[in-house]
Amino acid sequence: MNTEKELTNEFHGRADRIDGSPISFDDVVGRAGAIRRRRRITTGVAALAAAAVIVPTAMFGGGLFDNDAAPDPAKPNTQQVHDAVLDPSLPEGDPPRLAYVDGPTLVQPDGTTVDLGKSYGAPRKAGDEHLGASGFEGGEPSIDVLDQQWNVIDSVPMMNGPVSSADGSVAAWVALDGTVVTRSGGRSLELGKVDGDYVTPVAVLGHDSCTEADGGCRVFVTVQNGSPVSVDSHGIVDVVPGHFTNVAAVSADNLIAGVVTPISAAPTDPVCSAVYDEQAMRQLFKTCDLAFGYSAGFSPDNSLLAGYHSDTDGAGPRSMTIVDARTGEKALGIDLDRAIGKNTSIVGADWEDDDHLLVRTMGPAANAPGAYNLYRVGLDGTVERLLERDYDNGTMTQPWLMMQP
Amino acid sequence: MAQDRGSAKDAEFSDWMAARQAALLRTAYLLTGDHHGAEDLVQQTLAKVYLTWGKVRDRDAIDGYARRILVNENNSIWRRAWKKRETVSDQVPDWVPAHDAYDEGRSSALWNLVQTLPRRQRAAVVLRYYEELSEAETADVLGVSVGTVKSQTSRALATLRTNAPDHGISRALDLGEEER
Numbered sequence: 249m250n251t252e253k254e255l256t257n258e259f260h261g262r263a264d265r266i267d268g269s270p271i272s273f274d275d276v277v278g279r280a281g282a283i284r285r286r287r288r289i290t291t292g293v294a295a296l297a298a299a300a301v302i303v304p305t306a307m308f309g310g311g312l313f314d315n316d317a318a319p320d321p322a323k324p325n326t327q328q329v330h331d332a333v334l335d336p337s338l339p340e341g342d343p344p345r346l347a348y349v350d351g352p353t354l355v356q357p358d359g360t361t362v363d364l365g366k367s368y369g370a371p372r373k374a375g376d377e378h379l380g381a382s383g384f385e386g387g388e389p390s391i392d393v394l395d396q397q398w399n400v401i402d403s404v405p406m407m408n409g410p411v412s413s414a415d416g417s418v419a420a421w422v423a424l425d426g427t428v429v430t431r432s433g434g435r436s437l438e439l440g441k442v443d444g445d446y447v448t449p450v451a452v453l454g455h456d457s458c459t460e461a462d463g464g465c466r467v468f469v470t471v472q473n474g475s476p477v478s479v480d481s482h483g484i485v486d487v488v489p490g491h492f493t494n495v496a497a498v499s500a501d502n503l504i505a506g507v508v509t510p511i512s513a514a515p516t517d518p519v520c521s522a523v524y525d526e527q528a529m530r531q532l533f534k535t536c537d538l539a540f541g542y543s544a545g546f547s548p549d550n551s552l553l554a555g556y557h558s559d560t561d562g563a564g565p566r567s568m569t570i571v572d573a574r575t576g577e578k579a580l581g582i583d584l585d586r587a588i589g590k591n592t593s594i595v596g597a598d599w600e601d602d603d604h605l606l607v608r609t610m611g612p613a614a615n616a617p618g619a620y621n622l623y624r625v626g627l628d629g630t631v632e633r634l635l636e637r638d639y640d641n642g643t644m645t646q647p648w649l650m651m652q653p
Numbered sequence: 654m655a656q657d658r659g660s661a662k663d664a665e666f667s668d669w670m671a672a673r674q675a676a677l678l679r680t681a682y683l684l685t686g687d688h689h690g691a692e693d694l695v696q697q698t699l700a701k702v703y704l705t706w707g708k709v710r711d712r713d714a715i716d717g718y719a720r721r722i723l724v725n726e727n728n729s730i731w732r733r734a735w736k737k738r739e740t741v742s743d744q745v746p747d748w749v750p751a752h753d754a755y756d757e758g759r760s761s762a763l764w765n766l767v768q769t770l771p772r773r774q775r776a777a778v779v780l781r782y783y784e785e786l787s788e789a790e791t792a793d794v795l796g797v798s799v800g801t802v803k804s805q806t807s808r809a810l811a812t813l814r815t816n817a818p819d820h821g822i823s824r825a826l827d828l829g830e831e832e833r
Contacts, residue, residue: 251810251814252781254763255763255767255782255783255813256782257784258764258785259683259782262682262764263680263682264679266678266682267675268670268675268678269670269675270678271661271670271674271695271696271699273666273670276670276703277697279696279699279700280701282700283697283700285703434772515703515704591796597760611694612796612797612798615787630702
């Protein structure tokens with residue numbers, strides 16, 4: 249018997265006796281509603297298969313947004329709006345100005361490389377250290393603490409993370425039991441435990457230290473099938489204001505972006521997102537056309553916010569819109585060139601600086617799981633193509649994961 | 654009237670789901686290697702099919718569409734992290750075969766070996782040797798070229814043959830080395 253027949257026999261022997269229908273119609277409808285609300289932007293080949301779900305009704309004449317609160321009159325939008333087109337035929341430009349990770353290799357802006365020993369995704373800064381997540385390819389997910397020489401000095405099991413504060417001085421993750429743990433100044437500190445499934449850290453507000461004596465810090469987390477909460481250095485776990493069902497990004501000046509459509513909404517209801525100003529205690533704007541999850545989030549100066557069009561669930565987005573973080577008005581549109589095959593989509597974006605985004609695209613490749621391109625897109629509409637490759641390192645890790653902050 | 658249309662859609666979907674759920678579970682089990690993961694994967698797949706049900710004009714294409722979602726959901730990086738969390742449980746689903754003779758002996762070793770394959774390679778061999786799809790059909794499901802299917806399948810088989818001795822499988826005897 250050859251290998252192929254052996255496999256066929258093994259597979260049929262394993263699977264053919266599985267029968268029954270354990271999943272009810274109600275289960276499916278419930279999950280469908282969760283999908284619509286989360287508006288996940290999947291990566292990798294998943295983006296090639298599933299189609300866009302529901303096309304929101306376009307809002308003509310009144311702009312993209314349903315403003316529940318008036319734009320801040322003190323900061324009128326004076327920025328000229330541009331539309332950028334991602335074109336793989338553009339000549340290759342300068343390399344990214346951010347350090348990035350490509351499989352197990354860290355590439356510094358000066359071109360020097362460091363072998364990290366394993367694929368961490370994108371490590372996050374925690375003062376002089378970095379935190380790297382691993383274990384999703386097999387084994388238990390864990391956080392490795394890396395010193396300045398990129399040596400692993402500690403490794404702890406985790407549920408989700410890590411994330412970093414805007415200045416990179418504080419990082420956080422969620423331990424297996426739901427405890428939010430921070431790392432700064434070379435020490436780990438447990439803030440508090442969050443009940444619920446799949447607790448995920450989204451953002452950290454704080455500088456240098458998370459101890460109460462030093463002013464403390466605050467970690468925002470999302471909870472599957474529950475309200476997002478924040479946990480602070482006093483150990484207080486509190487629901488995030490703004491009636492969010494999940495939080496996508498938090499700016500250093502306390503703007504919160506996320507989904508506001510209730511969990512109880514019908515699966516066919518539009519999924520809407522909003523930005524809430526925690527200091528002013530008011531919603532700044534609401535949109536049912538954009539989703540802010542799995543995007544670049546707020547710009548480093550907190551003035552802009554990156555979003556994907558909310559009808560891109562599953563199929564992968566082919567466009568992005570950068571909006572004024574306080575008014576929701578469009579500042580920049582980013583679209584894939586129409587000549588690019590329909591199976592190509594945007595799989596990631598990061599702010600390189602206040603005026604530029606780094607955008608990754610992925611499409612089918614002849615001899616590899618995916619063909620990737622990396623673009624630099626300026627707020628002035630300029631586009632540079634930075635890197636290109638047919639990518640297959642066997643790790644399922646995307647290339648060019650930018651080190652943020 | 655809109656409600657009537659919704660009810661009709663739900664009824665139609667429900668019928669399709671009842672007919673196809675077991676088959677999706679079988680493939681999902683081979684892709685994920687565990688029953689909880691398979692059930693979760695199928696639920697996710699069915700939910701996505703449900704959301705697009707009203708948009709799919711060619712009902713004959715639904716099965717293939719669902720298979721594409723199933724395989725590619727399983728391949729997505731994000732999902733693997735999530736699934737890992739969701740599959741932790743002490744409870745055994747009631748649809749698991751009461752006694753699985755394949756848990757012993759050579760087949761168990763082969764099964765373990767299959768689970769060491771990278772997900773794309775594993776998907777390729779499941780589609781080729783369980784679903785018995787052609788290379789072109791497999792390429793369509795995976796959203797890659799036929800050449801990639803050939804290379805992924807070839808790598809998978811080579812890995813199985815190479816690693817067989819480490820998993821207690823006599824390479825020549827049990828994996829048909831002599832027949833290659």
